[in-house]
Amino acid sequence: MRDVTLAIAGSGGDGVITAGDFIVQAAARKGLNAFMLKSYGPQIRGGESSARIRISDRPIYSQGDFVDFLVVFSWKDFARFSDEIKLRKGAVVLYDEADSTPPEEFPIAAELGAELIAVPFKKMAAEEIKVPLTKNMVALGVIAALLHLPLDGIKDAVMKKFGKRKPEAAQVNIEAIDLGKGWVEKNLPDGTQIVLEAEGTGEPKLVMTGDDAVAYGALHAGVKVFAGYPITPASPILEFLSKWLPHFGGAVVQTEDEIAAITYAIGASWAGKQAMTASSGPGVALKLEALGLAAIAEIPLVVVNVQRVGPSTGIPSKSEQADLFQAVGGTPGDVPRVVLAPSDVEDNFQVAIEAFYIAEKYQIPVVILSDQFLGERSETIDPDVLFARKRVIARQLAKPSDLKEYKRYKLTDTGVSPMTVPGMKGGQYITSGLEHYEDGRPTSSGTMHQIMSEKRARKLPLIAEESGFVRVYGDEDAELAVLAWGSSKGAVREAVERARAEGIKVKAIVPQLIYPVPEKKLDAALKGVKRAVVVELSFGAQFYRFLRAYYDGLPKETYSYARSGANPLLVSEVLEAIKEHAGAMNAPQEA
Amino acid sequence: MEPVKLTAKDYKTSVPIVWCPGCGDFGVLNAMQQAAAELAIPPENLMVVSGIGCSSRIAGYVNAFGFNTIHGRALPIASGAKLARPEMTVWAAGGDGDGYSIGTNHFVHTIRRNADITYIVMDNNIYGLTKGQVSPTTPHGDYTKSTPLGNPDRPLNPLALALELGATYIAQGFSGNVKHLRDLIVKGTQHKGFAFINVKSPCVTFRGRQEFNVVREHGVYLDESHDPSSWEKAHEVTQWKEKIPLGVIYHVHGVPTLDEIARDLQHKAEEQGHVETSKDLLEIFG
Ligand SMILES: Cc1ncc(C[n+]2csc(CCOP(=O)(O)OP(=O)(O)O)c2C)c(N)n1
Ligand code: SF4
Ligand SMILES: [Mg+2]
Numbered sequence: 001m002r003d004v005t006l007a008i009a010g011s012g013g014d015g016v017i018t019a020g021d022f023i024v025q026a027a028a029r030k031g032l033n034a035f036m037l038k039s040y041g042p043q044i045r046g047g048e049s050s051a052r053i054r055i056s057d058r059p060i061y062s063q064g065d066f067v068d069f070l071v072v073f074s075w076k077d078f079a080r081f082s083d084e085i086k087l088r089k090g091a092v093v094l095y096d097e098a099d100s101t102p103p104e105e106f107p108i109a110a111e112l113g114a115e116l117i118a119v120p121f122k123k124m125a126a127e128e129i130k131v132p133l134t135k136n137m138v139a140l141g142v143i144a145a146l147l148h149l150p151l152d153g154i155k156d157a158v159m160k161k162f163g164k165r166k167p168e169a170a171q172v173n174i175e176a177i178d179l180g181k182g183w184v185e186k187n188l189p190d191g192t193q194i195v196l197e198a199e200g201t202g203e204p205k206l207v208m209t210g211d212d213a214v215a216y217g218a219l220h221a222g223v224k225v226f227a228g229y230p231i232t233p234a235s236p237i238l239e240f241l242s243k244w245l246p247h248f249g250g251a252v253v254q255t256e257d258e259i260a261a262i263t264y265a266i267g268a269s270w271a272g273k274q275a276m277t278a279s280s281g282p283g284v285a286l287k288l289e290a291l292g293l294a295a296i297a298e299i300p301l302v303v304v305n306v307q308r309v310g311p312s313t314g315i316p317s318k319s320e321q322a323d324l325f326q327a328v329g330g331t332p333g334d335v336p337r338v339v340l341a342p343s344d345v346e347d348n349f350q351v352a353i354e355a356f357y358i359a360e361k362y363q364i365p366v367v368i369l370s371d372q373f374l375g376e377r378s379e380t381i382d383p384d385v386l387f388a389r390k391r392v393i394a395r396q397l398a399k400p401s402d403l404k405e406y407k408r409y410k411l412t413d414t415g416v417s418p419m420t421v422p423g424m425k426g427g428q429y430i431t432s433g434l435e436h437y438e439d440g441r442p443t444s445s446g447t448m449h450q451i452m453s454e455k456r457a458r459k460l461p462l463i464a465e466e467s468g469f470v471r472v473y474g475d476e477d478a479e480l481a482v483l484a485w486g487s488s489k490g491a492v493r494e495a496v497e498r499a500r501a502e503g504i505k506v507k508a509i510v511p512q513l514i515y516p517v518p519e520k521k522l523d524a525a526l527k528g529v530k531r532a533v534v535v536e537l538s539f540g541a542q543f544y545r546f547l548r549a550y551y552d553g554l555p556k557e558t559y560s561y562a563r564s565g566a567n568p569l570l571v572s573e574v575l576e577a578i579k580e581h582a583g584a585m586n587a588p589q590e591a
Numbered sequence: 592m593e594p595v596k597l598t599a600k601d602y603k604t605s606v607p608i609v610w611c612p613g614c615g616d617f618g619v620l621n622a623m624q625q626a627a628a629e630l631a632i633p634p635e636n637l638m639v640v641s642g643i644g645c646s647s648r649i650a651g652y653v654n655a656f657g658f659n660t661i662h663g664r665a666l667p668i669a670s671g672a673k674l675a676r677p678e679m680t681v682w683a684a685g686g687d688g689d690g691y692s693i694g695t696n697h698f699v700h701t702i703r704r705n706a707d708i709t710y711i712v713m714d715n716n717i718y719g720l721t722k723g724q725v726s727p728t729t730p731h732g733d734y735t736k737s738t739p740l741g742n743p744d745r746p747l748n749p750l751a752l753a754l755e756l757g758a759t760y761i762a763q764g765f766s767g768n769v770k771h772l773r774d775l776i777v778k779g780t781q782h783k784g785f786a787f788i789n790v791k792s793p794c795v796t797f798r799g800r801q802e803f804n805v806v807r808e809h810g811v812y813l814d815e816s817h818d819p820s821s822w823e824k825a826h827e828v829t830q831w832k833e834k835i836p837l838g839v840i841y842h843v844h845g846v847p848t849l850d851e852i853a854r855d856l857q858h859k860a861e862e863q864g865h866v867e868t869s870k871d872l873l874e875i876f877g
Contacts, residue, residue: 028877160877206876220869225675227667244872246860251674251853256700260667263660267671270658271638271679275671293661383873422656422672422679425635430606430651432659433643441606442651442659 002198003056004147005064007085008139010073012046015136020051021207021378022140025160026153027055028207028380030200035060036378037568040317041080048077050085055149057198061344062490063377065570067091068194069147070114071139073121075101083567087112092192094142096135098122115192124179134176141180146188147196151181206381210348210374211236213381214304215244217352218276221392223302224250225268225275227261229283232316233372234306237278258283262290262303269299270431272395272421274356278304281323282312284367285330291365292331293433298409298417298456300359300395302352307371309566319373320565321486322538324546327367328515336456338366338463339515343471343489345379350389351512357391358467362416362459369514373487373568395421403427407438411451415458460516468513470521474500478507479530480582481555485514485543488569492535495574504582515550523553531557533581535574539564597631599624606651613800615792616646616713618766623653623682623711625769626776630680637680640669642694644686645720646713646792655682663693670706670849677850680780681708688718691727691747702756702785706849709779709786712749713766715794715802723797735797751829753787754822754841760786761825761841765806766793771837778839784848791835806835813838 006023010016020036027034035054041047054064066088072078072095078085087093090113095106097118108114119142125135137158144151155174162170184191208216215237218226226245228238242252255261258279265275279287284305294301307323309315327339338358342351348370355366398406398418408429410417417438420427434442435449443449471489474496484492489510496508509525509532511518526532532555534544541562547554561577602624610616627637637655641647643662650657656679660668669683690698690712701710717735718724724737727747734741753761760782764772772790779786791810793802811834818824825841847855866872 204877206873208876212876216869216872219872225671227671244860244866246853246856247864247866248869249857251850251856253670253674253704253849255667256696259664260697260700263664263667264671264674266660267640267658267668267673268675269671270656270668271672271675273675275675289661290664297658386873387870422638422676423635425633428634428637428654428656430604430657430659432651432657433661434659 001068001194001196003054003058004068004194004196005052005054005066006069006071006143006147007050007052007067008071009048009050009078009081009085011077012043012049014073015133016049016051016073019136019140020053022154022157023053023143023149024207024378024380025157026150027200028205029153029156030150031203031205032057032198032200032380033060033205034380035063037063038376039081039084042317048080050081052085055196055198057200061494062571063568065572070094071143072096072099073135075099075106079107082107087114089113090115090193092146092194093117094119096121117188117192119183124183125176128179129172129176131172134172137173137176138180141177142184144177145181145184146192147194149196151177206383207378208345208381209236209376209378210342210345210370211306211376212240213345213348214342214352214368214370215240217349218302218356219244219248221353221356222274222394223276223356224273225265226250226277227253227255227264228278229255229258229261231280231283233308233375234278234280234283234304236375237304237306258286259290262287265301266290266294266299269301270297274300274360274395276302276304278306280306280308281310281326284323284326288331291337292333292335294365295335295337295456296433296435297431298363300363301365302355302359302368303365304368304370306375307369315566317372318566319371319487319568320538321371321488321536322540322542322565323369324514324538324542327369328546334453336364336460337515338364338513339369340366340468341369341486341512341514342374343486343510343512345374345377346381346385347512348374349386353389353391354467357393358463360393360395362463363419364459369486371487395419397421398424398427408440409436409438409452409455411438411455413458414462415455464513464516464518465520468511468518470518470525471510471512472507472525474507475505476507477528478505479528480504480506480578480585481526481529481532482506482508482574482578483532483534483547484508484510484536488535488537491569491571492574494571495578498571498575499578499582504578506578506582517551519551519553522551526553526555529555531555531559531581531585533559533561533577535561535569535577537565537569538562597628599628602627602634602654604652604654608652609648610645611796613795614645615715615766615794616649618769619711619713619772619790619792620649620652622764622769622772622776623649625773626780627653629773629777630780632680638669638672638682640665640672640681640683642685642689643720644689644718645794646684646686646715647689649684663689664697665689666694666697666701666710669708670701670704673706673708674850674853677707682711683708684711684713686719687712687714687716687728688726691749699756702753702758702787704849705759705784705846707784709776709788711776711788711790713792714749714789715792715798717794717797719794719797748829749789750840754825754829758787758841759784759843759846760839762788762839763835763837764788764790765810765837766790767803767806771812775839782842783844784846809833809835810837811835813840
């Protein structure tokens with residue numbers, strides 16, 4: 001097989017995620033594509049966890065619907081992932097013989113005809129390595145040998161992780177890997193029915209999570225102050241920047257709450273430095289009043305929302321696309337703002353750069369709508385593509401001529417007025433959350449409010465024109481289109497390719513800029529489309545309703561495929577939706 | 592060339608003042624303008640951040656980079672500004688509701704981080720802007736619009752709270768004594784760290800003119816007999832029941848500030864390894 005999906009399930013202490021990380025890194029070193037999704041139960045420590053890894057020499061867009069190769073340390077833990085880990089017919093399943101579950105009680109359907117293999121993972125680690133914790137490394141050796149994963153790459157990754165700081169640990173882990181490999185040579189000399197036949201390009205790739213990518217993108221864009229409050233699944237952004245921003249003369253504050261986080265960022269940006277905050281839905285809810293302040297005071301600001309399942313605490317560790325309404329409209333007043341949606345890990349990096357570009361150029365708050373599915377997954381990416389986009393700009397400062405009778409909110413054609421920062425003589429002004437005249441003095445005049453509302457809104461069509469391309473995949477001239485946003489892109493793109501392979505003409509349309517709606521680009525993408533299906537993970541079909549409300553160019557026949565999140569969008573369900581609509585379009589019309 | 596001498600007038604703005612005639616906040620504004628002149632801070636190097644309330648309007652009345660923000664959030668905005676531009680002078684200002692009710696969380700943590708800003712609270716024991724509801728410093732039993740049966744809550748003691756939290760400069764002023772208040776602001780601004788100044792600044796409209804007399808009668812100016820470097824002495828003063836302490840209650844030096852700590856972390860990071868450009872970070876993803 002050139003495209004294998006494997007999963008490892010166990011308890012927190014089993015080192016499932018570590019093993020998964022090593023596999024992905026090994027694949028990256030060989031120039032293979034890999035994609036890893038981590039999943040945890042609700043326990044803080046020691047609960048069940050799973051790593052699901054897809055490896056291929058072809059581009060990978062999704063997590064893969066079905067698992068070809070499964071490693072189970074504990075059947076009980078695996079059973080908790082039965083929603084997410086669906087086995088392919090004829091899958092290979094390795095399980096620890098130490099688990100006492102009798103075979104007739106294994107939680108997998110008999111009709112799958114899985115190839116079941118008991119392996120003494122725990123025993124080998126305990127008796128031969130004498131370090132029971134190396135069980136995951138023994139498994140890694142077994143997996144690598146059976147799947148034909150690059151063993152040297154795995155060892156390299158282990159050395160990189162432990163080599164310098166803990167050379168003994170590196171040695172022990174490598175012994176454990178070799179032990180696993182040796183076990184396969186002795187006990188399964190003919191291997192199993194599933195083998196990865198993909199050859200890497202040999203050009204090493206990078207491995208990045210979406211959260212790290214957005215933080216790294218912000219760093220590249222010149223962020224100098226970041227403030228945040230921990231929340232799953234956005235905390236890695238805070239952690240990444242805490243580690244790296246000080247290297248770039250910046251500062252990170254873990255504030256007392258999310259309101260302080262966004263207001264620190266607003267203060268820093270008002271003072272002249274690029275600033276960002278990040279959270280997830282519940283934290284962003286707390287930030288919304290301040291988002292309005294940034295909008296009326298026209299202060300550049302970037303806010304990241306790594307969406308999780310809501311409402312309220314919902315399912316904190318899982319993904320959903322149901323904060324769209326919050327991002328677009330969840331603030332008192334008419335708040336001009338920009339909403340950008342990254343669609344994969346690399347895009348998280350690019351969107352962060354774009355967000356700062358728009359925020360600084362247009363003096364407007366920009367919301368990046370990522371989600372858990374994007375934020376916490378790891379993907380291999382091409383180092384060359386990262387820095388291709390050259391959109392890094394500094395604060396756009398007022399010119400000396402603007403400072404004569406300086407008007408911070410001067411009415412202009414673009415809605416963008418000259419901005420000063422402290423230290424610029426004659427540049428001082430009053431700003432506030434109050435409606436104001438051009439010089440910033442507060443007013444309660446309705447006429448001024450109308451004028452200023454128009455001024456602020458003038459930026460939006462310019463942003464729609466300049467930024468946020470609309471991605472189109474598939475048949476240019478298709479009459480059937482799937483509209484999706486954010487992390488749904490992966491499954492939708494793959495489903496469109498599969499449908500086309502089956503002879504259906506279809507395309508996927510995925511805007512990067514959600515608000516303001518890039519109308520012209522959407523019009524172009526939808527040209528000739530007779531029927532559209534809006535696919536999303538929001539029970540309330542927020543994207544469908546958003547498009548209906550904000551965009552006039554949808555085909556008359558536009559349908560919604562929406563369900564609640566938590567379980568990732570499957571290629572197969574999107575494919576089914578495509579087939580259903582393609583069928584309906586081709587059905588003879590009633591007279 | 593002789594530096595141009597700045598006077599309080601240089602810190603006036605053209606923003607019309609909306610306060611009621613006789614409002615205590617006028618005295619605070621005068622003191623701030625005089626302090627700025629005395630410190631000779633160029634207006635473009637001064638940032639004045641406030642929350643929301645009658646008192647918070649003050650940000651518009653001082654010639655500076657002024658920011659009249661949202662209710663309760665003056666301190667984190669001021670902190671973010673100071674962090675971004677440590678070379679600027681940052682003042683935060685607001686009311687008792689703004690600072691001790693909706694903004695308490697930030698009050699606590701700004702003290703903890705010792706952000707190098709001067710925070711002037713115009714404590715009028717009432718919500719002025721919203722027209723006369725009880726505030727966290729309204730005395731127990733007082734009648735206000737939202738306590739028609741008498742205030743059921745006991746008031747909060749901001750001086751004691753700040754001391755307990757480890758504030759490094761704690762003072763109390765009176766808007767009826769502008770010179771004294773000006774000096775407190777000058778000292779607070781010169782202090783490296785969080786300088787907290789609670790100002791008795793009566794709301795004549797909702798608490799009455801006699802509030803000025805209350806401070807005049809019960810106010811006690813701290814003299815040399817008070818040692819502001821002594822926590823115990825300061826504690827004693829914050830616990831006064833009838834008398835109202837006026838002056839510097841507590842003042843200690845040498846506690847690292849928010850922006851100093853940020854710079855320390857930058858040096859620490861540099862010691863761990865120099866990173867020239869963001870592209871150099873690519874290797875951590877290899
Ligand atoms: C989030 C929010 N809640 C409530 C208000 C209404 N509000 C404005 S000022 C204020 C209290 C003002 O009291 P204080 O801070 O003591 O200032 P003063 O007017 O007395 O100077 C309140 C409750 C608001 N503007 N924003
Ligand atoms: S209501 Fe009170 S606090 Fe507000 S301006 Fe009038 S006197 Fe001053
Ligand atoms: Mg008040």
